[in-house]
Amino acid sequence: MNFLELIKIEFMKVKRGKILLLIFVAPLLVITSGIANLQAYFTSEYTNTWAAMFIQSALVYAYYLLPLSMIVVCVMIAGHETQNNGILKMLALPVSRYALSAAKFCVLLFYLFLEMLVFLIVFIIAGLIVTNTSGIIEALPFMYLLKWCTGLFLTMLPCVASMWAITVLFEKPLLSVGLNLLLVIPGILAANTSLWIVYPYCYSGYLVSCSLHDFTTDSINGSFELFPFLPCAILIFTFMFMIAVTRFGKKEMR
Template sequence: MSIIELLKIEFMKVKRSMILPLLLIPPILVVVSGVFSISMYMTPEYTNAWSAMFIQSALLFGYYLLPFSMVVVCVMIANRETKNNGILKMFALPISKGKLALTKFFVLLSFLAIQLLIFSLSFVIAGFIATKIMNVTESIPVLYLLTWTLKLFTTMIPAISCMWAITILFEKPMLSMGLNLLLIIPGVLVANTPLWIVYPYCYSGYVVSNALHTVTATDTGSTLSLFPFIPCAVIISVFAICVSIKYFGRKEMS
Protein backbone atom coordinates (compact mmCIF):
# COMPACT_ATOMS: atom_id res chain seq x y z
CA MET A 1 0.00 0.00 0.00
CA SER A 2 1.46 3.36 -1.05
CA ILE A 3 1.76 6.54 1.01
CA ILE A 4 -0.91 8.18 -1.20
CA GLU A 5 -3.40 5.37 -0.47
CA LEU A 6 -2.62 5.59 3.25
CA LEU A 7 -3.16 9.36 3.18
CA LYS A 8 -6.58 8.85 1.62
CA ILE A 9 -7.50 6.44 4.42
CA GLU A 10 -6.24 8.86 7.08
CA PHE A 11 -8.25 11.77 5.70
CA MET A 12 -11.35 9.58 5.57
CA LYS A 13 -10.85 8.88 9.29
CA VAL A 14 -10.69 12.55 10.26
CA LYS A 15 -13.39 13.66 7.83
CA ARG A 16 -16.08 13.76 10.52
CA SER A 17 -13.84 14.82 13.39
CA MET A 18 -13.67 18.26 15.02
CA ILE A 19 -10.18 18.94 13.65
CA LEU A 20 -11.21 21.13 10.73
CA PRO A 21 -13.57 23.35 12.81
CA LEU A 22 -10.76 23.67 15.36
CA LEU A 23 -8.38 24.91 12.66
CA LEU A 24 -10.80 27.72 11.77
CA ILE A 25 -10.93 29.42 15.15
CA PRO A 26 -7.33 30.56 15.98
CA PRO A 27 -6.43 32.19 12.63
CA ILE A 28 -9.71 34.08 12.34
CA LEU A 29 -9.51 35.38 15.92
CA VAL A 30 -5.90 36.53 15.68
CA VAL A 31 -6.33 38.09 12.24
CA VAL A 32 -9.39 40.11 13.23
CA SER A 33 -7.76 41.37 16.44
CA GLY A 34 -4.42 42.11 14.75
CA VAL A 35 -5.90 43.93 11.77
CA PHE A 36 -8.31 45.90 13.99
CA SER A 37 -5.55 47.06 16.36
CA ILE A 38 -3.21 48.27 13.63
CA SER A 39 -5.98 49.77 11.46
CA MET A 40 -6.76 52.30 14.20
CA TYR A 41 -3.42 53.98 13.47
CA MET A 42 -3.78 54.05 9.69
CA THR A 43 -4.18 57.15 7.54
CA PRO A 44 -4.60 57.37 3.76
CA GLU A 45 -0.84 58.15 3.57
CA TYR A 46 0.08 55.07 5.64
CA THR A 47 2.94 53.08 4.10
CA ASN A 48 3.48 49.33 4.44
CA ALA A 49 -0.08 48.96 5.73
CA TRP A 50 -0.42 45.34 4.69
CA SER A 51 2.98 44.40 6.10
CA ALA A 52 2.22 46.09 9.43
CA MET A 53 -1.15 44.35 9.71
CA PHE A 54 0.36 40.99 8.85
CA ILE A 55 3.21 41.20 11.37
CA GLN A 56 0.77 42.37 14.06
CA SER A 57 -1.41 39.32 13.40
CA ALA A 58 1.38 36.79 12.82
CA LEU A 59 3.25 37.52 16.08
CA LEU A 60 0.67 35.98 18.39
CA PHE A 61 -0.23 33.37 15.81
CA GLY A 62 3.37 32.23 15.27
CA TYR A 63 4.37 32.14 18.93
CA TYR A 64 1.24 30.65 20.49
CA LEU A 65 -2.00 30.03 18.61
CA LEU A 66 -0.52 28.04 15.74
CA PRO A 67 1.58 25.77 18.01
CA PHE A 68 -1.28 25.40 20.52
CA SER A 69 -3.75 24.30 17.86
CA MET A 70 -1.27 21.86 16.28
CA VAL A 71 -0.64 20.24 19.68
CA VAL A 72 -4.38 19.60 19.97
CA VAL A 73 -4.43 18.17 16.43
CA CYS A 74 -1.53 15.82 17.31
CA VAL A 75 -3.41 14.51 20.34
CA MET A 76 -6.68 14.13 18.42
CA ILE A 77 -5.00 12.13 15.66
CA ALA A 78 -3.15 9.89 18.14
CA ASN A 79 -6.32 9.43 20.22
CA ARG A 80 -8.30 8.36 17.19
CA GLU A 81 -5.85 5.51 16.59
CA THR A 82 -6.03 4.14 20.14
CA LYS A 83 -9.80 4.47 20.25
CA ASN A 84 -11.64 1.24 19.32
CA ASN A 85 -8.23 -0.41 18.70
CA GLY A 86 -7.93 1.31 15.35
CA ILE A 87 -4.15 1.06 15.37
CA LEU A 88 -4.31 -2.73 15.78
CA LYS A 89 -6.50 -2.95 12.70
CA MET A 90 -3.93 -0.89 10.76
CA PHE A 91 -1.07 -3.11 11.96
CA ALA A 92 -3.03 -6.14 10.72
CA LEU A 93 -2.63 -4.81 7.17
CA PRO A 94 0.54 -5.50 5.13
CA ILE A 95 2.01 -2.06 5.93
CA SER A 96 5.33 -1.24 7.53
CA LYS A 97 5.20 0.59 10.86
CA GLY A 98 7.55 3.27 9.53
CA LYS A 99 5.35 4.01 6.52
CA LEU A 100 2.29 4.29 8.73
CA ALA A 101 4.08 6.64 11.15
CA LEU A 102 5.27 8.83 8.27
CA THR A 103 1.74 8.98 6.89
CA LYS A 104 0.48 10.33 10.23
CA PHE A 105 3.18 12.99 10.13
CA PHE A 106 2.23 14.00 6.57
CA VAL A 107 -1.38 14.32 7.72
CA LEU A 108 -0.20 16.72 10.43
CA LEU A 109 1.66 18.77 7.82
CA SER A 110 -1.49 18.83 5.69
CA PHE A 111 -3.48 20.26 8.59
CA LEU A 112 -0.72 22.81 9.17
CA ALA A 113 -1.01 23.87 5.53
CA ILE A 114 -4.82 24.09 5.82
CA GLN A 115 -4.60 26.30 8.91
CA LEU A 116 -2.08 28.62 7.28
CA LEU A 117 -4.31 28.85 4.21
CA ILE A 118 -7.22 29.83 6.45
CA PHE A 119 -4.97 32.37 8.17
CA SER A 120 -3.92 33.94 4.85
CA LEU A 121 -7.45 34.08 3.45
CA SER A 122 -8.82 35.54 6.69
CA PHE A 123 -6.06 38.13 6.67
CA VAL A 124 -6.76 39.18 3.07
CA ILE A 125 -10.49 39.59 3.76
CA ALA A 126 -10.00 41.48 7.05
CA GLY A 127 -7.17 43.58 5.61
CA PHE A 128 -9.18 44.50 2.53
CA ILE A 129 -12.05 45.69 4.72
CA ALA A 130 -9.68 47.69 6.98
CA THR A 131 -7.88 49.42 4.10
CA LYS A 132 -11.18 50.33 2.45
CA ILE A 133 -12.54 51.82 5.67
CA MET A 134 -9.33 53.83 6.25
CA ASN A 135 -9.03 54.82 2.55
CA VAL A 136 -5.59 53.21 2.23
CA THR A 137 -4.87 52.67 -1.46
CA GLU A 138 -1.98 50.20 -1.10
CA SER A 139 -2.65 47.07 -3.17
CA ILE A 140 -2.65 43.57 -1.71
CA PRO A 141 0.97 42.24 -1.72
CA VAL A 142 0.15 38.73 -2.92
CA LEU A 143 3.78 37.62 -3.28
CA TYR A 144 4.60 38.97 0.21
CA LEU A 145 1.72 37.00 1.75
CA LEU A 146 2.62 33.80 -0.11
CA THR A 147 6.25 34.13 0.97
CA TRP A 148 5.27 34.56 4.61
CA THR A 149 2.83 31.67 4.48
CA LEU A 150 5.65 29.46 3.22
CA LYS A 151 8.00 30.79 5.94
CA LEU A 152 5.51 29.99 8.69
CA PHE A 153 4.96 26.53 7.24
CA THR A 154 8.64 25.61 6.99
CA THR A 155 9.58 27.05 10.38
CA MET A 156 6.78 25.06 12.05
CA ILE A 157 7.99 21.70 10.70
CA PRO A 158 10.66 21.19 13.42
CA ALA A 159 8.15 22.08 16.14
CA ILE A 160 5.50 19.72 14.75
CA SER A 161 8.12 16.96 14.50
CA CYS A 162 8.85 17.39 18.22
CA MET A 163 5.16 17.67 19.13
CA TRP A 164 4.38 14.44 17.31
CA ALA A 165 7.36 12.63 18.85
CA ILE A 166 6.25 13.67 22.35
CA THR A 167 2.67 12.60 21.56
CA ILE A 168 3.98 9.17 20.54
CA LEU A 169 6.34 8.80 23.51
CA PHE A 170 3.77 9.82 26.14
CA GLU A 171 0.62 7.92 25.27
CA LYS A 172 -1.62 9.58 27.86
CA PRO A 173 -3.25 12.55 26.04
CA MET A 174 -3.20 14.93 29.00
CA LEU A 175 0.47 14.21 29.68
CA SER A 176 1.66 14.71 26.09
CA MET A 177 -0.52 17.80 25.64
CA GLY A 178 0.61 19.30 28.93
CA LEU A 179 4.30 18.74 28.15
CA ASN A 180 3.97 20.28 24.70
CA LEU A 181 2.10 23.29 26.07
CA LEU A 182 4.78 23.79 28.72
CA LEU A 183 7.39 23.86 25.94
CA ILE A 184 5.40 26.40 23.91
CA ILE A 185 4.74 28.90 26.72
CA PRO A 186 8.37 30.09 27.25
CA GLY A 187 8.90 30.48 23.50
CA VAL A 188 8.99 34.30 23.60
CA LEU A 189 11.55 34.28 26.40
CA VAL A 190 13.80 31.73 24.71
CA ALA A 191 13.54 33.64 21.41
CA ASN A 192 15.36 36.53 23.08
CA THR A 193 18.34 34.36 24.04
CA PRO A 194 21.07 32.62 22.00
CA LEU A 195 19.34 29.31 22.81
CA TRP A 196 16.54 30.01 20.33
CA ILE A 197 18.49 28.19 17.64
CA VAL A 198 17.94 24.83 19.40
CA TYR A 199 14.38 25.55 20.53
CA PRO A 200 12.04 24.72 17.60
CA TYR A 201 8.92 25.78 19.51
CA CYS A 202 9.90 29.44 19.03
CA TYR A 203 11.08 29.30 15.39
CA SER A 204 7.93 30.69 13.75
CA GLY A 205 7.52 33.46 16.30
CA TYR A 206 11.21 34.32 16.13
CA VAL A 207 11.13 34.73 12.36
CA VAL A 208 8.12 37.05 12.64
CA SER A 209 9.75 39.04 15.47
CA ASN A 210 12.87 39.37 13.38
CA ALA A 211 10.80 41.00 10.64
CA LEU A 212 9.26 43.64 12.92
CA HIS A 213 11.80 46.30 12.04
CA THR A 214 11.17 45.81 8.31
CA VAL A 215 7.80 47.56 8.64
CA THR A 216 9.17 50.55 10.54
CA ALA A 217 10.48 53.79 9.13
CA THR A 218 14.07 52.61 9.60
CA ASP A 219 13.94 49.48 7.53
CA THR A 220 17.31 47.75 7.91
CA GLY A 221 16.31 44.41 6.46
CA SER A 222 16.26 41.01 8.14
CA THR A 223 19.11 40.08 10.47
CA LEU A 224 18.25 36.36 10.48
CA SER A 225 21.22 34.22 9.49
CA LEU A 226 20.28 31.02 7.65
CA PHE A 227 23.39 29.31 9.01
CA PRO A 228 23.37 27.58 11.46
CA PHE A 229 19.58 27.99 11.65
CA ILE A 230 18.66 25.70 8.70
CA PRO A 231 21.12 22.86 9.55
CA CYS A 232 20.00 22.92 13.18
CA ALA A 233 16.29 22.88 12.21
CA VAL A 234 16.85 19.97 9.81
CA ILE A 235 18.76 17.93 12.42
CA ILE A 236 16.04 18.48 15.04
CA SER A 237 13.28 17.57 12.57
CA VAL A 238 14.99 14.39 11.35
CA PHE A 239 15.80 13.26 14.89
CA ALA A 240 12.23 13.83 16.11
CA ILE A 241 10.72 12.05 13.09
CA CYS A 242 13.05 9.09 13.64
CA VAL A 243 11.99 8.91 17.30
CA SER A 244 8.30 8.97 16.35
CA ILE A 245 8.83 6.20 13.77
CA LYS A 246 10.80 4.04 16.21
CA TYR A 247 8.29 4.29 19.06
CA PHE A 248 5.04 4.47 17.06
CA GLY A 249 2.66 1.74 18.24
CA ARG A 250 5.23 0.22 20.62
CA LYS A 251 2.53 -0.61 23.17
CA GLU A 252 0.35 -2.42 20.64
CA MET A 253 3.32 -4.24 19.12
CA SER A 254 4.67 -5.47 22.47
Protein backbone atom coordinates in the same frame (compact mmCIF):
# COMPACT_ATOMS: atom_id res chain seq x y z
CA MET B 1 -0.92 -1.42 0.57
CA ASN B 2 1.24 1.42 -0.70
CA PHE B 3 2.01 4.65 1.12
CA LEU B 4 -0.49 6.78 -0.83
CA GLU B 5 -3.28 4.39 0.12
CA LEU B 6 -2.25 4.69 3.75
CA ILE B 7 -2.47 8.47 3.55
CA LYS B 8 -5.90 8.20 1.95
CA ILE B 9 -7.07 5.95 4.80
CA GLU B 10 -5.75 8.42 7.37
CA PHE B 11 -7.68 11.24 5.73
CA MET B 12 -10.82 9.11 5.82
CA LYS B 13 -10.34 8.61 9.56
CA VAL B 14 -10.17 12.31 10.36
CA LYS B 15 -12.64 13.72 7.83
CA ARG B 16 -15.54 13.46 10.28
CA GLY B 17 -13.65 15.15 13.07
CA LYS B 18 -13.62 18.82 13.97
CA ILE B 19 -10.09 19.54 12.76
CA LEU B 20 -11.29 21.74 9.90
CA LEU B 21 -13.26 23.87 12.33
CA LEU B 22 -10.22 24.14 14.59
CA ILE B 23 -7.86 25.42 11.90
CA PHE B 24 -10.31 28.25 11.13
CA VAL B 25 -10.60 29.42 14.73
CA ALA B 26 -7.00 30.51 15.37
CA PRO B 27 -6.54 32.57 12.16
CA LEU B 28 -9.95 34.25 12.51
CA LEU B 29 -9.33 35.10 16.16
CA VAL B 30 -5.85 36.52 15.78
CA ILE B 31 -6.48 38.41 12.54
CA THR B 32 -9.70 40.11 13.63
CA SER B 33 -8.23 41.13 16.98
CA GLY B 34 -4.88 42.18 15.56
CA ILE B 35 -6.25 44.29 12.72
CA ALA B 36 -8.97 45.78 14.93
CA ASN B 37 -6.31 47.05 17.34
CA LEU B 38 -4.49 48.82 14.50
CA GLN B 39 -7.50 50.16 12.60
CA ALA B 40 -7.92 53.11 14.95
CA TYR B 41 -4.45 54.38 13.96
CA PHE B 42 -4.98 54.13 10.21
CA THR B 43 -5.42 57.24 8.11
CA SER B 44 -5.53 57.73 4.37
CA GLU B 45 -1.85 58.78 4.49
CA TYR B 46 -0.72 55.70 6.43
CA THR B 47 2.09 53.77 4.71
CA ASN B 48 3.19 50.13 4.98
CA THR B 49 -0.29 49.23 6.12
CA TRP B 50 -0.13 45.60 5.05
CA ALA B 51 3.20 44.96 6.75
CA ALA B 52 1.96 46.54 9.98
CA MET B 53 -1.24 44.48 9.94
CA PHE B 54 0.64 41.27 9.17
CA ILE B 55 3.19 41.68 11.94
CA GLN B 56 0.52 42.68 14.47
CA SER B 57 -1.52 39.58 13.61
CA ALA B 58 1.32 37.10 13.15
CA LEU B 59 3.26 37.74 16.35
CA VAL B 60 0.79 36.14 18.75
CA TYR B 61 -0.26 33.64 16.10
CA ALA B 62 3.26 32.34 15.45
CA TYR B 63 4.32 32.17 19.10
CA TYR B 64 1.16 30.69 20.57
CA LEU B 65 -2.05 30.13 18.57
CA LEU B 66 -0.50 28.24 15.66
CA PRO B 67 1.53 25.86 17.89
CA LEU B 68 -1.45 25.36 20.22
CA SER B 69 -3.74 24.47 17.35
CA MET B 70 -1.17 21.99 16.02
CA ILE B 71 -0.95 20.35 19.46
CA VAL B 72 -4.69 19.71 19.37
CA VAL B 73 -4.48 18.40 15.79
CA CYS B 74 -1.72 15.97 16.86
CA VAL B 75 -3.87 14.61 19.65
CA MET B 76 -6.93 14.34 17.44
CA ILE B 77 -5.03 12.42 14.76
CA ALA B 78 -3.42 10.08 17.29
CA GLY B 79 -6.72 9.63 19.10
CA HIS B 80 -8.21 7.60 16.27
CA GLU B 81 -5.73 4.81 17.06
CA THR B 82 -5.80 4.98 20.85
CA GLN B 83 -9.59 4.80 21.10
CA ASN B 84 -11.10 1.32 21.22
CA ASN B 85 -7.65 -0.26 20.71
CA GLY B 86 -7.67 0.88 17.10
CA ILE B 87 -3.90 0.72 16.92
CA LEU B 88 -3.97 -3.03 17.63
CA LYS B 89 -6.32 -3.52 14.71
CA MET B 90 -4.09 -1.51 12.42
CA LEU B 91 -0.92 -3.32 13.50
CA ALA B 92 -2.66 -6.64 12.84
CA LEU B 93 -2.81 -5.71 9.16
CA PRO B 94 0.15 -6.29 6.81
CA VAL B 95 1.19 -2.66 7.20
CA SER B 96 4.48 -1.30 8.47
CA ARG B 97 4.04 0.71 11.66
CA TYR B 98 6.78 3.01 10.38
CA ALA B 99 4.75 3.75 7.26
CA LEU B 100 1.62 4.19 9.36
CA SER B 101 3.28 6.79 11.57
CA ALA B 102 4.75 8.58 8.55
CA ALA B 103 1.30 8.65 6.89
CA LYS B 104 -0.22 10.23 9.99
CA PHE B 105 2.56 12.81 10.02
CA CYS B 106 1.84 13.67 6.38
CA VAL B 107 -1.80 14.28 7.33
CA LEU B 108 -0.60 16.52 10.15
CA LEU B 109 1.55 18.52 7.72
CA PHE B 110 -1.42 18.86 5.38
CA TYR B 111 -3.46 20.47 8.15
CA LEU B 112 -0.54 22.78 8.96
CA PHE B 113 -0.43 23.81 5.30
CA LEU B 114 -4.22 24.24 5.25
CA GLU B 115 -4.15 26.44 8.34
CA MET B 116 -1.49 28.66 6.80
CA LEU B 117 -3.60 28.90 3.65
CA VAL B 118 -6.64 29.88 5.73
CA PHE B 119 -4.52 32.45 7.56
CA LEU B 120 -3.37 33.98 4.28
CA ILE B 121 -6.86 34.11 2.73
CA VAL B 122 -8.56 35.47 5.85
CA PHE B 123 -5.81 38.06 6.30
CA ILE B 124 -6.13 39.28 2.72
CA ILE B 125 -9.92 39.59 3.01
CA ALA B 126 -9.70 41.43 6.35
CA GLY B 127 -6.90 43.65 5.07
CA LEU B 128 -8.83 44.64 1.95
CA ILE B 129 -11.85 45.54 4.07
CA VAL B 130 -9.78 47.68 6.45
CA THR B 131 -7.79 49.49 3.75
CA ASN B 132 -10.96 50.29 1.78
CA THR B 133 -12.89 51.55 4.82
CA SER B 134 -9.88 53.64 5.95
CA GLY B 135 -9.38 55.17 2.51
CA ILE B 136 -5.84 53.77 2.23
CA ILE B 137 -4.56 53.42 -1.32
CA GLU B 138 -1.90 50.73 -1.13
CA ALA B 139 -1.44 47.78 -3.45
CA LEU B 140 -1.90 44.31 -2.04
CA PRO B 141 1.66 42.96 -1.47
CA PHE B 142 0.72 39.37 -2.29
CA MET B 143 4.29 38.14 -2.74
CA TYR B 144 5.30 39.71 0.58
CA LEU B 145 2.47 37.93 2.37
CA LEU B 146 3.12 34.67 0.54
CA LYS B 147 6.80 34.82 1.43
CA TRP B 148 6.17 35.24 5.15
CA CYS B 149 3.37 32.66 5.28
CA THR B 150 5.65 30.18 3.52
CA GLY B 151 8.33 31.03 6.05
CA LEU B 152 5.90 30.36 8.90
CA PHE B 153 5.03 26.98 7.41
CA LEU B 154 8.66 25.93 6.93
CA THR B 155 9.83 27.11 10.35
CA MET B 156 6.95 25.21 11.96
CA LEU B 157 8.12 21.87 10.54
CA PRO B 158 10.68 21.08 13.30
CA CYS B 159 8.14 22.17 15.92
CA VAL B 160 5.40 19.96 14.47
CA ALA B 161 7.81 17.01 14.27
CA SER B 162 8.63 17.52 17.95
CA MET B 163 4.93 17.72 18.85
CA TRP B 164 4.19 14.53 16.95
CA ALA B 165 7.11 12.70 18.59
CA ILE B 166 5.85 13.70 22.05
CA THR B 167 2.32 12.65 21.12
CA VAL B 168 3.63 9.25 20.06
CA LEU B 169 5.83 8.80 23.13
CA PHE B 170 3.11 9.75 25.61
CA GLU B 171 -0.07 7.90 24.74
CA LYS B 172 -2.26 9.70 27.27
CA PRO B 173 -3.55 12.92 25.66
CA LEU B 174 -3.29 14.84 28.93
CA LEU B 175 0.44 14.13 29.18
CA SER B 176 1.26 14.92 25.56
CA VAL B 177 -0.82 18.11 25.56
CA GLY B 178 0.62 19.21 28.90
CA LEU B 179 4.23 18.67 27.88
CA ASN B 180 3.81 20.34 24.50
CA LEU B 181 2.02 23.24 26.16
CA LEU B 182 4.85 23.67 28.64
CA LEU B 183 7.28 23.83 25.73
CA VAL B 184 5.20 26.37 23.81
CA ILE B 185 4.73 28.85 26.66
CA PRO B 186 8.42 29.88 27.09
CA GLY B 187 8.88 30.18 23.32
CA ILE B 188 8.96 33.97 23.34
CA LEU B 189 11.57 33.92 26.12
CA ALA B 190 13.73 31.40 24.26
CA ALA B 191 13.53 33.53 21.11
CA ASN B 192 15.27 36.36 22.95
CA THR B 193 18.27 34.26 23.91
CA SER B 194 21.14 32.78 21.96
CA LEU B 195 19.64 29.32 22.55
CA TRP B 196 16.69 29.96 20.22
CA ILE B 197 18.50 28.01 17.52
CA VAL B 198 17.96 24.72 19.40
CA TYR B 199 14.39 25.47 20.52
CA PRO B 200 12.05 24.61 17.62
CA TYR B 201 8.94 25.82 19.47
CA CYS B 202 10.07 29.42 18.96
CA TYR B 203 11.22 29.24 15.33
CA SER B 204 8.07 30.70 13.76
CA GLY B 205 7.75 33.39 16.40
CA TYR B 206 11.41 34.30 15.96
CA LEU B 207 10.81 34.65 12.22
CA VAL B 208 8.00 37.15 12.82
CA SER B 209 10.12 38.99 15.38
CA CYS B 210 12.79 39.33 12.72
CA SER B 211 10.20 40.71 10.29
CA LEU B 212 9.23 43.24 12.97
CA HIS B 213 12.89 44.22 13.34
CA ASP B 214 13.23 44.63 9.58
CA PHE B 215 10.04 46.70 9.48
CA THR B 216 11.05 49.10 12.25
CA THR B 217 14.66 49.54 11.09
CA ASP B 218 14.03 49.48 7.32
CA SER B 219 16.58 46.69 7.05
CA ILE B 220 17.48 45.56 3.54
CA ASN B 221 19.45 42.39 4.24
CA GLY B 222 17.03 41.01 6.84
CA SER B 223 17.78 39.93 10.39
CA PHE B 224 16.78 36.27 9.92
CA GLU B 225 19.86 34.33 8.81
CA LEU B 226 19.56 30.86 7.33
CA PHE B 227 22.90 29.73 8.73
CA PRO B 228 23.25 28.16 11.26
CA PHE B 229 19.44 27.96 11.54
CA LEU B 230 18.86 25.69 8.54
CA PRO B 231 21.28 22.85 9.47
CA CYS B 232 20.04 22.88 13.06
CA ALA B 233 16.38 22.88 12.00
CA ILE B 234 16.93 20.00 9.57
CA LEU B 235 18.74 18.01 12.25
CA ILE B 236 15.97 18.54 14.82
CA PHE B 237 13.25 17.73 12.29
CA THR B 238 14.99 14.51 11.21
CA PHE B 239 15.72 13.41 14.77
CA MET B 240 12.18 14.00 16.02
CA PHE B 241 10.63 12.43 12.94
CA MET B 242 12.74 9.30 13.40
CA ILE B 243 11.71 9.06 17.05
CA ALA B 244 8.04 9.28 16.09
CA VAL B 245 8.39 6.69 13.34
CA THR B 246 10.40 4.16 15.33
CA ARG B 247 8.42 4.46 18.56
CA PHE B 248 4.95 4.40 17.04
CA GLY B 249 3.18 1.18 18.02
CA LYS B 250 6.30 -0.32 19.59
CA LYS B 251 4.62 -0.90 22.94
CA GLU B 252 1.70 -2.73 21.31
CA MET B 253 4.04 -4.93 19.27
CA ARG B 254 5.54 -6.48 22.42
